[in-house]
Each structure stands twice: as C-alpha cells, then as structure tokens.
Amino acid sequence: MSQAIxxxxxxxxxxxxxxxxxxxxxxxxxxxxxxKIGLGVILFFSLLGIxxxxxxxxxxxxxxxxxxxPPSGHHLLGCDDGGIDMLSLLIxxxxxxxxxxxxxTFVAMVIGGGVGIVAGYFGGGIDTVSMxxxxxxxxxxxxxxxxxxxxxxxAKLYIIIFVIGILLWTxxxxxxxAEVKSLRERVYVRxxxxxxxxxxxxxxxxILPQVGPLLIANTVLTIAIAIFDETALSFLGLxxxxxxxxxxxIEFAFLRTAVSAGAWWAIVPAGICxxxxxxxxxxxxxxxxxxxxxxxxxxxxxxxxxxxxxxVGEGKDAL
Amino acid sequence: MRGAxxxxxxxxxxxxxxxxxxxxxxxxxxLLPGTxxxxxxxxxxxxxxxxxxxxxxxxxxxxxxxxxxIYLENLFKxxxxxxxxxxxxxxxxxxxxxxxxxxxxxxxxxxxILVGIATGIISAWRRGTKLDQVSTNTAIAFYAxxxxxxxxxxxxxxxxxxxxxxxxxxFLLNPTPWQHFxxxxxxxxxxxxxxxxxxxxxxxLIVRSAMLETLGEDYVLTARAKGLPQRTxxxxxxxxxxxxxxxxxxxxxxGYIVAGAILVEDxxxxxxxxxxxxxxxxxxxxxxxxxxxxxxxxxxxxxxxIADLLYFRLDPRIKE
Amino acid sequence: MSLLEVRDIHVWFDLPEGHQxxxxxxxxxxxxxxxxxxxxxxxxxxxxTTILAVMGLLPANATLAGEVRLDGENILEGGEDTVREHRxxxxxxxxxxxxxxxxxxxxxxxxxxxxxxxxxxxxxxxxKIAAGELLELVGIPAKAAERYPHEFSxxxxxxxxxxxxxxxxxxxxxxxxxxxxxxxxxxxxxLELLVGLAQDLGLALILVTHDLPVVAQVCDRAxxxxxxxxxxxxxxxxxxxxxxxxxxxxLFAATPDLYGEEEVLSIPGAPPRLDRDIVGCPFQPRCDSxxxxxAVELPELKSVGIGHDAACHLNxxxxxxxxxxxxxx
Numbered sequence: 001m002s003q004a005i006x007x008x009x010x011x012x013x014x015x016x017x018x019x020x021x022x023x024x025x026x027x028x029x030x031x032x033x034x035x036k037i038g039l040g041v042i043l044f045f046s047l048l049g050i051x052x053x054x055x056x057x058x059x060x061x062x063x064x065x066x067x068x069x070p071p072s073g074h075h076l077l078g079c080d081d082g083g084i085d086m087l088s089l090l091i092x093x094x095x096x097x098x099x100x101x102x103x104x105t106f107v108a109m110v111i112g113g114g115v116g117i118v119a120g121y122f123g124g125g126i127d128t129v130s131m132x133x134x135x136x137x138x139x140x141x142x143x144x145x146x147x148x149x150x151x152x153x154x155a156k157l158y159i160i161i162f163v164i165g166i167l168l169w170t171x172x173x174x175x176x177x178a179e180v181k182s183l184r185e186r187v188y189v190r191x192x193x194x195x196x197x198x199x200x201x202x203x204x205x206x207i208l209p210q211v212g213p214l215l216i217a218n219t220v221l222t223i224a225i226a227i228f229d230e231t232a233l234s235f236l237g238l239x240x241x242x243x244x245x246x247x248x249x250i251e252f253a254f255l256r257t258a259v260s261a262g263a264w265w266a267i268v269p270a271g272i273c274x275x276x277x278x279x280x281x282x283x284x285x286x287x288x289x290x291x292x293x294x295x296x297x298x299x300x301x302x303x304x305x306x307x308x309x310x311x312v313g314e315g316k317d318a319l
Numbered sequence: 320m321r322g323a324x325x326x327x328x329x330x331x332x333x334x335x336x337x338x339x340x341x342x343x344x345x346x347x348x349x350l351l352p353g354t355x356x357x358x359x360x361x362x363x364x365x366x367x368x369x370x371x372x373x374x375x376x377x378x379x380x381x382x383x384x385x386x387x388x389i390y391l392e393n394l395f396k397x398x399x400x401x402x403x404x405x406x407x408x409x410x411x412x413x414x415x416x417x418x419x420x421x422x423x424x425x426x427x428x429x430x431x432i433l434v435g436i437a438t439g440i441i442s443a444w445r446r447g448t449k450l451d452q453v454s455t456n457t458a459i460a461f462y463a464x465x466x467x468x469x470x471x472x473x474x475x476x477x478x479x480x481x482x483x484x485x486x487x488x489x490f491l492l493n494p495t496p497w498q499h500f501x502x503x504x505x506x507x508x509x510x511x512x513x514x515x516x517x518x519x520x521x522x523x524l525i526v527r528s529a530m531l532e533t534l535g536e537d538y539v540l541t542a543r544a545k546g547l548p549q550r551t552x553x554x555x556x557x558x559x560x561x562x563x564x565x566x567x568x569x570x571x572x573x574g575y576i577v578a579g580a581i582l583v584e585d586x587x588x589x590x591x592x593x594x595x596x597x598x599x600x601x602x603x604x605x606x607x608x609x610x611x612x613x614x615x616x617x618x619x620x621x622x623x624x625i626a627d628l629l630y631f632r633l634d635p636r637i638k639e
Numbered sequence: 640m641s642l643l644e645v646r647d648i649h650v651w652f653d654l655p656e657g658h659q660x661x662x663x664x665x666x667x668x669x670x671x672x673x674x675x676x677x678x679x680x681x682x683x684x685x686x687x688t689t690i691l692a693v694m695g696l697l698p699a700n701a702t703l704a705g706e707v708r709l710d711g712e713n714i715l716e717g718g719e720d721t722v723r724e725h726r727x728x729x730x731x732x733x734x735x736x737x738x739x740x741x742x743x744x745x746x747x748x749x750x751x752x753x754x755x756x757x758x759x760x761x762x763x764x765x766x767k768i769a770a771g772e773l774l775e776l777v778g779i780p781a782k783a784a785e786r787y788p789h790e791f792s793x794x795x796x797x798x799x800x801x802x803x804x805x806x807x808x809x810x811x812x813x814x815x816x817x818x819x820x821x822x823x824x825x826x827x828x829x830l831e832l833l834v835g836l837a838q839d840l841g842l843a844l845i846l847v848t849h850d851l852p853v854v855a856q857v858c859d860r861a862x863x864x865x866x867x868x869x870x871x872x873x874x875x876x877x878x879x880x881x882x883x884x885x886x887x888x889x890l891f892a893a894t895p896d897l898y899g900e901e902e903v904l905s906i907p908g909a910p911p912r913l914d915r916d917i918v919g920c921p922f923q924p925r926c927d928s929x930x931x932x933x934a935v936e937l938p939e940l941k942s943v944g945i946g947h948d949a950a951c952h953l954n955x956x957x958x959x960x961x962x963x964x965x966x967x968x
Contacts, residue, residue, distance in 0.1 A: 271468030297535025
C-alpha cells in the first residue's frame with residue numbers, strides 16, 4: 001500500500017476502546033426525547049406497581065359499585081362484572097404484569113446472555129451446537145409452544161415466568177454471541193489471552209463491559225415481548241387464576257360479556273396500559289440501540305435538495 | 320445450478336426443525352408423568368378393552384425409543400390420534416381448521432405487508448418530518464396493542480355493521496356458491512382487519528429502517544450522479560436493496576402471525592387452527608393440542624423456507 | 640475559455656444548533672480537454688466536497704455558492720434540476736470504493752446500459768454491444784457484462800466503474816481516490832488506464848487523492864487544498880522541486896520512496912475547525928516558517944511562476960517572488 005501522509009489519528013485497535021463511563025446510560029437519556037419518554041413511562045408504571053396498595057381507591061376483592069357501572073365520580077374507570085372498581089384493578093394488575101415481564105426477561109437475559117457469551121467467546125463445538133439449538137427455537141413459533149408448556153405444567157405464576165423466559169432467550173443469545181465474537185477478535189483481547197489471562201478474567205474485565213450496554217438495550221426490548229406474551233397466555237386462560245394482571249382483566253372482560261354489556265371501560269384501559277408499557281420499552285430500548293450503533297450515513301437522496309446561495313458582488317467579502 | 324447448496328441446506332434445516340418439534344411433542348406429551356397413560360388412552364367413556372387396544376397401538380408397554388418410532392410411523396400414516404372433544408380423527412379436524420384459517424390470515428398478512436412497505440418507504444423518505452414521526456409512532460402503537468384487545472375494540476366498534484362471530488351464517492339455507500362466498504367474505508373482514516392492523520406496524524418499522532440504510536449507500540450517490548430521476552433511484556436502488564433484509568425480518572415475524580391468528584380466532588370464533596388451540600386447551604384435549612401445535616410449527620417452518628427461497632431469488636450474492 | 644471553469648465555489652454544511660461548517664472556501668480552477676489535474680490534501684480538507692459540488696451531488700443540509708461553467712454555461716444556475724441534465728453526459732465520476740458504488744443486485748452490463756438509455760446515447764441491443772466495447776476498452780472481457788459486481792475483484796470492479804463512467808462519452812471525468820482501496824500492483828494498472836483514456840479520448844481528468852505518488856504518476860499539475868482553500872497550484876515538477884508554500888513543501892518532501900520502507904509521517908498538529916471563522920493563515924499554527932503577519936492576515940493566492948500560484952506571505956518577502964502570469968481564470 002502506498003504512503004499516505006496522515007494528520008488525523010487512526011483508531012488504534014490494539015488498545016481497548018475507552019471504557020464507557022458509568023453514566024453512559026444517563027448521557028443517552030439526556031440526549032434523546034424518545035429515551036426520556038420511554039424511561040418515564042416505565043418508571044411511572046413501576047412506581048404505580050410498587051405503591052399499588054396505597055394508591056388503589058378501593059379493594060380489589062370487594063364489590064364497591066354496581067355491576068358494570070360506567071365511569072363516574074366515584075369510580076373513575078367504572079366497575080367490572082363483579083362490581084369491583086376498575087381503576088383499582090388496573091393498578092393492582094400493573095404490579096403483577098410488570099413483575100412477570102421483568103422476571104421472565106431476567107430469566108431470558110441470564111440464559112441468553114450466558115449462552116451468547118460462552119458461544120461467542122469459546123467458539124468451536126459449543127458455538128455450533130448452541131447456535132443450532134437457537135436456530136431451531138427461533139423458527140418454532142413461541143406462543144403455541146408456550147401454550148403447550150403452560151397447559152401441561154399448570155398455571156402458577158412462577159411457571160408462567162419460566163415458560164416465557166425459556167423461549168425468549170434465543171433472540172438475546174444470537175445478538176450477544178455476534179457481538180462477543182467480534183470483540184474476541186480485537187487485538188487487546190488476543191493479547192490478554194496470549195499473556196495467559198484466565199478466560200473468566202477476560203470475560204469479566206474486557207468482554208462484559210463492552211457487551212453490557214447492548215445487553216441492556218436487548219433486555220428492555222425483551223420486556224416488551226414478555227408482557228405481550230403474558231397477556232396472550234392470560235387471555236387463553238393459562239395465567240395464574242389467583243393473580244390479577246392486565247391480561248387477566250381483558251380475559252375476564254371477554255368471558256363475562258363486557259362486550260355485549262357495552263362496558264368498554266372494562267376492556268379498553270387495560271389494553272392501553274399494556275400498550276403504553278410496551279411502547280415505553282420500545283422507545284427506550286431503541287434509543288439505547290441507536291446510541292450504540294449510530295446510523296452515520298447521510299442520506300444521499302432526499303426530498304429536499306441543497307440550497308444555492310447567490311454570489312452578491314465580487315470578492316469574498318460579499319458573502 | 321446456482322445456489323443448489325444453499326437451497327439444500329435450507330431444506331435440510333427445515334426438515335430438521337420439524338423433527339425437533341415432533342420430538343418435543345413426543346417428549347412433552349408422552350414422557351411427562353401423568354400425561355402418558357392418562358393422556359393418550361384417556362378417551363372418555365372408553366371401555367377397558369378399548370383402553371388396552373390403544374395401549375397396544377401406541378406401544379405404551381414398550382421401551383421409550385420404540386414408542387418414538389411407533390409415534391413417527393403413526394404421524395406419517397396420518398394417524399394423529401382421536402380428539403377427546405368430538406371423537407373425530409385429529410387429522411380430519413385439523414385439515415378443516417387449516418383450510419379455514421389460511422385465507423383469513425393470508426388476507427390480513429398481505430394487506431399488512433403492503434401497507435407496511437408503503438408507510439415504511441414514506442417514513443424513511445420524509446425522515447425527521449412530522450409525517451415521519453406520526454407514521455412511525457402510530458406503527459409502534461399498533462405493534463404494541465395486544466392483539467386480543469385490538470380484536471375486542473374492533474368488535475365493539477363494528478359489531479353492528481359487520482358479522483363478528485364465526486365464519487358463516489348458519490341461518491343461510493342452501494346458499495349458492497356465490498352467496499356462500501359473499502357470506503364467508505363478510506365474516507372474514509373483521510378478523511382479517513385485526514390481523515392486518517396488529518401486523519402492519521412491525522413491517523413499517525422494518526422497511527423504514529432498511530430504507531434509511533440503503534438511502535445512505537454509495538450506489539445511491541452513483542445513481543444520482545448518473546442523472547437518474549429520484550423515483551427511479553428510490554425504486555431500483557434503494558427499495559430493491561432494502562427488500563433483502565426486509566424479507567428476512569418478515570420471515571422472523573411468522574411466529575407473531577401465528578400468535579395473532581390464535582387470539583383473533585378466539586375473539587371472533589373463527590373456526591380455524593387458532594380456535595382449535597384455544598378449545599383444546601380449555602378442554603384439555605391433548606391429541607388436538609399436540610396436532611395443532613405440530614400443524615402450526617410445520618406451517619411456520621414451511622413459510623420460513625419460502626422466505627429463504629425468495630431471498631435467494633432477490634440476492635445475486637448467494638452462491639452457496 | 641476553458642472546457643471547465645470552476646469559480647469561487649463555497650460549500651457550507653448545516654450543523655446542529657444553527658451553526659455551519661464552511662467546508663469549501665472559495666475554490667477556483669480551470670480544466671482543458673486532455674488535461675489531467677490533481678486535487679490533493681489531507682482527509683477533511685474539502686477536496687471530495689469540491690468535486691461533488693462540481694456535479695451538484697451535495698446532500699440536503701448543504702448550501703452551495705459559486706459557478707461551474709461547462710463550455711461557458713453555468714450548470715449550477717438552477718440547482719439540482721439543471722445540473723442533473725449534465726450528469727454523466729458531460730461530467731461523470733468514479734468513487735473510492737467501487738464495492739459500494741455499484742448496485743449489488745444488477746449486473747455490470749445493466750448498470751452501463753442504464754445511463755446510455757437514460758441520456759439517449761443508445762438503446763436496447765445497440766446499447767448492450769456498446770457496453771461490451773467499453774468493458775473491452777478498460778481491459779475486461781465483454782462477456783463479463785452478465786456478471787454481478789460481487790463477482791469481480793477490487794481492481795476489476797474499479798475498471799468496470801470506469802467503463803460505466805464513460806458510457807455517455809463525457810468530457811470530464813472526476814475520480815475520487817480511485818485507487819486507495821486497491822493494492823499497489825493493481826493501483827498502477829488502474830492509473831495507467833486513466834492516463835491512457837485521458838490521452839486517447841481527450842478526456843479531462845480531475846484526480847482527488849491524499850496519495851502523492853498517485854498524483855505524480857497521473858497528473859500534469861495539481862492544486863493543494865488546506866482547510867477548504869487551495870493554497871498552492873502548479874505543475875507537478877514545481878510542486879515537487881519548488882514548492883512555494885510550507886504545507887506543500889512538507890507534504891511533498893515527506894513522500895518516501897515508493898519501494899522503500901513503509902512509514903507513516905505526519906505533520907504535527909491538526910487542521911483548524913471549519914465551523915468558525917479563521918483569522919490569518921489557516922496553516923499558521925502548524926507552520927514552521929510562520930511570522931507575525933501570518934497570524935493576522937489571510938494570504939491570497941498569487942502568481943509565483945508560470946502557471947504556478949501560492950497563498951503564502953513568504954512569497955511577498957524580498958527576493959521570493961518571480962514574475963509572469965499564469966494566474967487562474
């Protein structure tokens with residue numbers, strides 16, 4: 001290759017990339033409206049869930065209004081078929097919906113992250129086998145398999161969490177593995193290996209910090225899917241009958257003829273809550289992902305074109 | 320032939336995946352304590368003699384691997400068991416169910432793909448404008464709405480204008496083929512609409528993302544340098560290349576389509592595979608549940624393979 | 640009147656929060672048929688933006704001022720719409736990485752025929768035959784027209800890109816770092832090809848590069864850009880042996896032997912930021928010969944020899960200037 005006079009620094013691939021500052025997360029939040037809104041929504045519903053017992057206007061186990069009573073001053077969102085206050089049900093439901101979502105995602109993240117890092121780092125047989133398995137389960141449709149598992153194993157909350165988590169890890173594994181594979185090829189990792197560092201040390205010191213942000217972005221997006229899946233399972237009667245979730249609220253409304261009674265308040269708000277949380281997760285997760293992999297390309301084609309500035313007079317002072 | 324290796328590899332993978340699903344079925348429904356004997360031979364009102372005959376037929380007295388072989392043989396012979404609910408062969412039930420599901424889901428999916436592509440292109444083209452923001456956030460919203468909830472809302476809104484229960488009007492006596500067709504179509508509108516709305520959002524986002532990628536590629540600059548008109552560049556360069564990742568990602572959404580079908584058929588009582596899953600869960604009709612799961616999986620694997628073929632056709636870079 | 644007259648081109652790019660980056664600051668040059676001119680400088684000096692501006696290939700966040708006269712007519716007059724008519728027909732371009740500059744899903748032949756049919760140069764079968772001939776001209780078998788870009792090696796792809804650029808028989812060919820991504824042997828071949836085409840077809844060539852041996856092999860003269868301005872322009876001989884700007888001197892003197900040991904030399908410091916006004920000479924902070932006038936007054940491009948101009952206050956010092964014309968435009 002010919003000589004090139006370089007006055008700009010080239011990326012020195014033999015050094016580790018600058019360690020992401022602890023507040024990289026907050027920098028992303030501060031830099032993006034989308035991230036702010038997403039985080040805000042998730043925090044709002046999380047707080048709602050945590051403080052549920054103190055926020056519910058009425059008990060969710062006792063009738064406090066007429067059957068299917070419409071929204072009013074007493075019951076802001078009306079009552080369900082048992083005369084129970086909808087607003088209280090929603091607040092209570094949010095608590096368990098989010099718990100299921102977070103826990104299932106945690107399971108998926110731990111398994112998926114673990115498999116991804118091991119497969120990407122060690123390569124070889126482990127990689128081939130685990131990727132084959134992931135491929136099969138990426139194709140086999142999730143929800144039917146979840147339905148089968150939930151039907152066979154029964155409907156307890158922890159089973160539902162496990163069932164969802166056990167099918168969601170494959171997506172995470174694939175993404176993490178790809179990232180780890182490329183990180184492994186970086187000179188500084190190879191040098192560490194050559195110097196005889198233990199694998200576990202390399203993984204924890206070099207790989208994990210780099211993969212961390214990506215894992216977090218993926219986790220947030222997975223929470224959205226987990227919540228969606230929980231509402232689907234609940235709707236089909238496979239949720240824990242003793243736990244109130246937004247999915248269950250929709251299921252009860254459907255089964256107990258809220259539709260024919262015209263009681264839209266028993267159906268609509270629950271779905272909106274789910275949608276808001278999912279949207280919040282999407283916005284936040286997507287913002288993190290965009291910040292990690294910025295799309296640097298300028299569009300070479302766009303509806304507007306470059307502007308022309310007429311030269312006024314002669315000489316450069318005119319401009 | 321170009322890409323013979325590729326096609327064979329993809330076909331082999333498809334077959335292997337089906338086998339994994341079949342084996343999974345076998346493990347889950349047979350090996351688990353309690354479901355083995357009770358599950359398969361628990362045909363209601365069965366006499367001990369019938370029970371015994373079934374045990375022999377399914378080889379429940381033989382070692383596990385032999386049971387597996389018998390299981391496979393039965394599958395291939397079309398003997399998928401008897402439904403507990405209606406005492407009919409599972410395979411016959413499923414055939415009808417599948418036949419009912421496909422047009423409804425296909426209609427919704429095709430509309431979703433077309434609308435998704437159109438909105439995705441427009442959003443990418445007008446990136447950053449209010450139009451883009453509204454379009455993208457609407458897409459996210461519909462993607463976020465739980466499918467069953469969307470179905471219920473549509474039910475509430477349109478129940479007085481369009482049929483919303485089942486696939487046909489039971490009171491329509493001796494309809495002509497045309498009348499029957501119209502009847503089915505009118506029943507299909509709401510469920511298909513729901514499928515379309517629940518799916519299109521994801522496709523908008525996929526296409527938008529792919530277009531933003533390709534619009535920044537150097538070959539678009541080259542095309543502009545050649546003096547090509549904008550529309551031609553968008554079509555022949557940006558969109559054509561964006562179709563590659565789009566095909567792959569749409570294929571990955573097949574599982575989502577299945578979930579949607581199950582939920583939509585439940586709400587609208589559409590007599591398809593989805594409703595079969597729902598009913599068999601409620602009735603603990605294990606043979607039907609197994610069969611439905613298998614049919615759904617095979618469908619997804621099949622369409623995934625089709626998507627692989629389509630990708631092969633679109634991308635000349637695939638040689639092996 | 641020259642074939643191509645570029646006058647006082649300025650390009651600004653919009654930055655967030657209302658600022659602008661003044662990427663090209665009053666660039667002018669002339670080009671005659673058959674002339675091979677180099678445009679050299681470090682990354683970020685504005686050379687690529689300059690030639691993109693010549694064809695109006697700027698993005699939507701750019702503002703352009705100046706004139707580009709082709710056979711006397713200012714093709715930038717009406718913006719994108721007027722300049723589009725001249726694209727490929729009068730001026731065409733080859734880019735740095737032919738890998739990404741060619742549409743991966745169309746064959747090479749299709750991509751050569753495309754502008755022919757667009758600009759009415761040829762159609763159908765005649766166009767296909769003409770495309771084959773162009774490929775032969777650049778050293779690729781005509782049958783290769785049925786192949787896709789990914790089936791070619793880097794060097795072959797660049798040749799195909801050249802064939803494509805010649806499809807409508809343009810008068811001017813702009814080459815943006817055409818050989819940077821190729822290995823040495825292939826580089827030499829491509830450059831030879833460009834020189835030959837310029838000579839045989841009377842093509843005017845502008846070669847943009849940061850790679851001086853490349854310029855030396857191909858061009859008769861070159862303009863050196865720094866911080867968006869041309870700071871010296873002249874025949875290659877002069878730039879090598881009699882540079883009249885410290886930057887040029889450092890640049891050319893530091894070029895090692897082509898076959899010698901690889902060494903990346905750098906001029907200490909970095910180019911100035913272009914999002915704010917610069918007082919005095921932009922090179923002054925890094926210059927080894929700067930004196931007090933340099934920090935306060937911007938040097939203008941003045942003649943220092945026949946066809947040789949430089950923008951440096953040193954040339955005003957007693958005994959430094961030479962007479963003669965050869966000023967630009």
